[in-house]
Amino acid sequence: MNQKIETLLSQMTLEEKVAQMLQLPYNAAMDFEEALDWARKGAGSFLNVIGEPAKRLQEAACNSRLGIPLVFGVDAVRGHSLNENATIFPTQLACACSWDKEIAREMGKVTAREVATDGLHWTFSPLLCLARDPRWGRVNETFGEDPYLVGELAAATIEGYQGEDLSDAESILACAKHYIAYGEATGARDAYDSEVTYRKVREVFLPPFQKAADAGCATMMTAYGSIDGTPVGIDEHIMKDILREELGFDGFTVTDWKNVTSLVTKQMIAADEEEAAILSAKGGNDMIMASPEFYEAAIHAVRSGKLEEAVIDNAVRHILTIKLRMGLFEHPAKEGKAGCIGCSEHQNAALNAARRSITLLKNNGVLPLSANQKIALIGKNADDIKAQYGDWTFFTHPTPKPDHIAPRPYTTLKEGMEMLSDQVTYTFGCGPLHSERDDLAAAVAAARKADVIVYAVGDEISQVGEKKDRADLALSGRQTELFRELRALGKPIVTVLIASKPLAIPEEAEGSDALIIAFNGGAHGGQAAAEVLFGKEEPTGRLPISFPYHSGQVPVYYNHYFGWHGKSAGGYCEGKYCDLPQDPLFTFGEGLGYTDFAYSNLTFDPATFTAQVTVTNTGKRKGTETAQVYFRDLVSSVLTPMKQLIAYKQITLAPGESQRVTFTLEKMDFSLVNRKEERVVEPGAFRLMVGHSSKDADLLSVDFTL
Ligand code: BGC
Numbered sequence: 001m002n003q004k005i006e007t008l009l010s011q012m013t014l015e016e017k018v019a020q021m022l023q024l025p026y027n028a029a030m031d032f033e034e035a036l037d038w039a040r041k042g043a044g045s046f047l048n049v050i051g052e053p054a055k056r057l058q059e060a061a062c063n064s065r066l067g068i069p070l071v072f073g074v075d076a077v078r079g080h081s082l083n084e085n086a087t088i089f090p091t092q093l094a095c096a097c098s099w100d101k102e103i104a105r106e107m108g109k110v111t112a113r114e115v116a117t118d119g120l121h122w123t124f125s126p127l128l129c130l131a132r133d134p135r136w137g138r139v140n141e142t143f144g145e146d147p148y149l150v151g152e153l154a155a156a157t158i159e160g161y162q163g164e165d166l167s168d169a170e171s172i173l174a175c176a177k178h179y180i181a182y183g184e185a186t187g188a189r190d191a192y193d194s195e196v197t198y199r200k201v202r203e204v205f206l207p208p209f210q211k212a213a214d215a216g217c218a219t220m221m222t223a224y225g226s227i228d229g230t231p232v233g234i235d236e237h238i239m240k241d242i243l244r245e246e247l248g249f250d251g252f253t254v255t256d257w258k259n260v261t262s263l264v265t266k267q268m269i270a271a272d273e274e275e276a277a278i279l280s281a282k283g284g285n286d287m288i289m290a291s292p293e294f295y296e297a298a299i300h301a302v303r304s305g306k307l308e309e310a311v312i313d314n315a316v317r318h319i320l321t322i323k324l325r326m327g328l329f330e331h332p333a334k335e336g337k338a339g340c341i342g343c344s345e346h347q348n349a350a351l352n353a354a355r356r357s358i359t360l361l362k363n364n365g366v367l368p369l370s371a372n373q374k375i376a377l378i379g380k381n382a383d384d385i386k387a388q389y390g391d392w393t394f395f396t397h398p399t400p401k402p403d404h405i406a407p408r409p410y411t412t413l414k415e416g417m418e419m420l421s422d423q424v425t426y427t428f429g430c431g432p433l434h435s436e437r438d439d440l441a442a443a444v445a446a447a448r449k450a451d452v453i454v455y456a457v458g459d460e461i462s463q464v465g466e467k468k469d470r471a472d473l474a475l476s477g478r479q480t481e482l483f484r485e486l487r488a489l490g491k492p493i494v495t496v497l498i499a500s501k502p503l504a505i506p507e508e509a510e511g512s513d514a515l516i517i518a519f520n521g522g523a524h525g526g527q528a529a530a531e532v533l534f535g536k537e538e539p540t541g542r543l544p545i546s547f548p549y550h551s552g553q554v555p556v557y558y559n560h561y562f563g564w565h566g567k568s569a570g571g572y573c574e575g576k577y578c579d580l581p582q583d584p585l586f587t588f589g590e591g592l593g594y595t596d597f598a599y600s601n602l603t604f605d606p607a608t609f610t611a612q613v614t615v616t617n618t619g620k621r622k623g624t625e626t627a628q629v630y631f632r633d634l635v636s637s638v639l640t641p642m643k644q645l646i647a648y649k650q651i652t653l654a655p656g657e658s659q660r661v662t663f664t665l666e667k668m669d670f671s672l673v674n675r676k677e678e679r680v681v682e683p684g685a686f687r688l689m690v691g692h693s694s695k696d697a698d699l700l701s702v703d704f705t706l
Contacts, residue, residue, distance in 0.1 A: 005320045009313055011066060013610040016042040017309075017316045018298045021281075023047055023073065023254060027398045029565070040064050043327065044287055044319055045075040045577065048398040049082055050118055056333050058119075064425040068409045069332035071173070071323060073254070076123040077141060077392045078522060079350065080114035080341065081109070083528045084394040084407055087114060087346040087523065090357045091390055092127060092153075093501065094519035096143040097541035097591070098356035098649060099626050101156035104143075107665075108160020110346045117336025121326060122173035124221060124254075126157040128208040129183030131501070131545055132557045136188035137468035139501035140390050140520055144544025145262060145557040147204055148645045151211035158215040166218060166351060167327035169335045176212035177221035178241065178256060180232060181205045188469050188554075192225035199638075201227065201238075210247050218251040218322050222285055231267050233259050239284035252286040252318035256372040260291035262293040273297040274336045278307045286315040299701055317499040320658060340655065347409055354521040354528035359541030360592045366513040368535025371421040371453060376447040377474060378486070379456035380431025381477075381498040382526075387432070387458060390500045390520030391465040402461070410523040413456055413496065416530030431458045438481050444489070452492045454533065456481065458499035473504040473551040480507060487511045496529055504549040506585050509695070535594060540624045540650075541589035542693070546584040553566060554585035559641035589628050589693035595619030595655065597692060599627075604688045611666040613690045613700065618652035624652045630668055630699065631665050634685040640672050643689060643699075663690075670706065681706060 005144070012020070016231070018040070022047035025301055026035035032053060035046065039060035044059055054072055056192040061070040078088035078095075089095065089107050098104075105127075128150055131142040154176065163171035181201055185192040220243065222233040231239055235256055243249050263269045263276040271277035277297035280288065288294045301307035309312075340346065360367070363374040369375065381387045385406050386395055395401055430445035447453045457479045463470060472481065472563045484507075485494055495512040497503065500520055509515050516539070518529045531537040548556045564575025576582035604611045615627055627650075630643035646669040651659055671681045683706055691699035 001428060002087035004324060005317055008068070008315060008320060012021060012316070013303055014299055014309065014312070016066065017081045018295055019314050020044040020068065020319055021286065021288050021312070022292060022295060023287050023289045026053065026291060029273055036060050039070060042066065042068060043070065045071045045073055047289065048075060048082060048222060050120070054119060055333070055363045056129070058116065063618050064334050065106060066083040067324065069328040071122055071328065072120040073122040073124055074115060074120050075125070075392060075397060076111050076115045076129065077125040079111050080118065081393040082397055083114070083118060084468055085342045085406070085408045087342050088389060088410070088533070089350045089501070090257070090522040091140040091520040091590065092143050093131070093544065094357040094521055094525070095142050095353050095518065096153055096544035097148065097359045097499070097517070098353065099149065099542050099544070100356055100650065101152055103152040103353045103356050104156040105160040106349050108157040110349045111159045112163065113170045114341045114346065115172050115334050116170050116334035117338065117340050119333035120172070121328070122175065122219065122336055123161060124177060126154045126174065126176065127318035128154050128176050128180070128212060129178060130205065131183055132555050134473060134502045134545070134548065134554060135551060137190055137465050138183070139545070141392065142183060145546060146559065146645050147207045149544055151208035154208050155211040156213040158212055158217045162216060162218065166322070166325045170337065172334065173218040173322065175221050175254065176209060176217045177231035178223035179209060180221045180223060180238060181227055182223035182225050185225050187577065190466055192471050193226045193229060196227060198624040199495070199673050199675065199677050202677055202679065206242070206507050207566070213249040220249060220251065220253050222255045222260060223255055223356040224256045226267065231269055234269065234279040234283040236283055239654050245283070248450050249616060252322055253284060253287045254287040255280065255285045255291070257290045259285070260288055260294050263557055267323060274301050277301055281307060281311050281315065286318045299311060315594050339654050349525060350522050351524035354524045355531065355537050357519065357521060357541055358528055358539050359517040359543060360514070360532065361517060361590060362509060362512065362515040364513045366452060366494060367533060369533050371423065371534065372420070373423060373451040375417065375421065375424045375451065375452055375454055376441045377414055377417055377424050377426045377454045377456070378429040378482070379449065380428055380494070381458045381460070382424065382456035382459065383412045384431065385410050385412055387460040387498055388412060388521060390463065395459055396465065413498065413526040413529050416527040417454070417533065419527070419548045420530055420534045421535065425642045429482050431644045432458060432463060432476045432479065434477050438478055440478065440485060444485050447486050447489055447491065450491065452494065453486050454494045454496060455486060456496045456498055457483070458497050459503065464500040471551065473502070473505060473548065475505060475508065480582070483508050483511065494533065494605060494611070494617050496524070503547055504548050504550050506549045507588065515542070537622065538593055538623050539591070540593060543555040543586055544588070546588050547586040549580050549585045549623065553580050553584070558588040559644050561639040562642060563639060582698070587694050591693070593623040595623035597623070597625045599691050599700050602690050602702050604704055606704045606706060609667060609669070611663040611688055611690060612660055613664060614658055614660050615651060615653065616658040617655055620654065620655050622654050624650055626650050627661050628693065630689040630694060632689070633672055633682065634687055634703070636672055636682055637674055645694070
């Protein structure tokens with residue numbers, strides 16, 4: 001393989017090599033003739049081009065002087081979701097509620113098969129950023145707030161996309177993004193500076209990327225943002241020493257959209273395009289997304305001696321290595337499986353993921369509903385497929401089409417409930433935005449005639465995504481006003497949140513008899529939520545992210561440090577805002593079923609790092625529990641999290657059944673990153689905690705020394 005690449009490299013002109021580094025946005029920024037011209041000049045890649053145009057561009061590339069095939073990238077981030085006929089999965093955040101690696105792997109496999117069937121090769125997924133500030137517009141794209149869970153689900157997704165071998169017909173390239181600390185931008189301002197140190201990067205943000213590298217992820221995308229004032233993509237320490245040497249990443253890197261251009265136009269780091277090109281190439285960016293001016297600039301920089309050609313060679317080498325490993329030269333288009341796009345097998349996988357994503361946070365006994373109750377279903381989001389889909393489908397990308405009619409199959413919550421009961425009356429009420437259709441009085445009148453109210457609240461696509469960070473996480477529009485009116489009727493009320501992320505809903509949580517979090521469940525999210533409401537399916541979701549009481553309370557992620565000035569509680573000192581409770585409204589790991597589980601007899605053997613606990617189903621229904629393992633370093637040279645997830649297991653138990661659950665841990669699970677930025681285990685006292693959620697009250701604990 002090396003020989004073939006070196007031979008190819010030696011035949012390439014400087015122009016062809018620089019062109020090979022380009023990834024071009026034909027849809028968004030150039031017409032087709034210009035795109036064809038680039039393909040003939042030897043461009044490396046296009047993004048978000050689907051169907052006939054992709055085929056024609058590939059033909060042009062294969063007929064160019066050296067015939068190096070294009071690699072087509074696409075944002076197939078929740079299924080092949082820019083193709084309107086494809087299977088639309090729940091968002092990553094919704095999938096993460098399953099805490100189930102098989103769900104993630106299956107989503108990866110199905111997506112890969114559909115992308116490959118469209119002849120494409122590469123998805124810009126999974127997203128490994130941590131959602132530690134829910135104001136961020138892209139929380140829906142994450143697997144939540146915790147580095148361990150994010151890493152586990154990301155690695156499984158990557159394995160799903162890439163399969164056994166990149167050259168398999170149904171394997172596509174994964175792309176771990178956005179490297180690194182992008183989700184941590186100050187104030188949750190998308191693509192802004194992250195005020196974190198390298199130590200913090202290593203402690204919190206790097207571990208998921210390590211798992212991605214270990215899973216053999218073929219590509220990684222450089223973040224938009226900067227860390228402490230240095231744009232990530234020009235930071236050779238981050239891009240080379242850490243990514244290549246330490247993590248052992250051996251694929252190619254791709255910038256995010258116009259990162260090179262932004263060095264001149266937004267971040268004001270480079271005086272002109274040539275300087276931006278030099279910084280980016282030296283930084284270790286192999287493929288340059290959507291900055292075509294890199295072409296002239298980089299060529300000029302090499303010709304004038306400001307940039308060594310070897311830097312370009314190295315980038316091209318990384319790209320060609322992957323193209324060769326994919327078998328692109330023999331099979332320029334992936335083939336997949338004819339007829340599989342949106343097929344029933346794939347729809348079932350999406351339905352299964354949606355079922356596993358539904359998270360029940362409160363239930364005073366009103367759930368499950370029965371088919372003979374008169375139900376008033378209220379709220380725009382109960383019957384709005386756009387809100388149910390959320391971000392990154394054909395509605396929003398590559399160009400926004402908000403008025404597009406979504407093809408079937410899909411099921412809204414209204415349709416899902418109507419499948420299970422003929423006693424459901426739907427009223428619009430109101431939605432996340434003020435609208436002329438708002439009619440609170442009609443909703444209240446309908447509710448008055450019902451035995452139970454199901455109220456769907458949330459957000460909608462204009463409130464989600466890039467450039468849509470929110471300062472205020474409270475329910476928008478007239479949703480809270482309507483909640484108050486419904487509650488005043490004194491009838492049982494079940495609130496269902498169909499939203500892109502945790503919203504601040506303390507009043508709705510407190511005032512509802514039951515609360516279900518459905519996030520953006522994809523094509524079958526409505527059916528899945530309805531099945532849980534009626535008890536056809538057991539709720540098994542657990543929160544991968546904490547819910548704040550109020551926007552001003554963030555961050556509320558569970559794995560924070562000690563040391564906030566305040567009252568002493570539970571034997572340690574932890575602060576709080578004087579006008580809000582100490583804990584979040586709901587915290588990481590929480591989620592109920594229709595049965596209960598008890599934990600007993602926790603043991604830990606420090607010699608073998610083996611923990612054991614007995615879990616018993618103490619309720620009347622079969623159920624699935626997610627047993628969660630956390631640790632705390634009781635005394636350490638730097639501040640460490642109050643608790644940190646290091647393992648979990650899912651077990652299904654019949655009523656009355658018990659199981660002894662074993663966790664085989666490793667010494668490094670108990671590590672920290674010290675002041676010298678080394679990951680070490682410091683000898684001393686530790687606490688191991690095992691139980692139902694990250695809440696202290698849900699955990700058994702055992703102390704030990706290492
Ligand atoms: C996003 C990436 C995405 C890319 C290509 C960017 O704006 O940050 O996540 O993959 O666009 O569409």
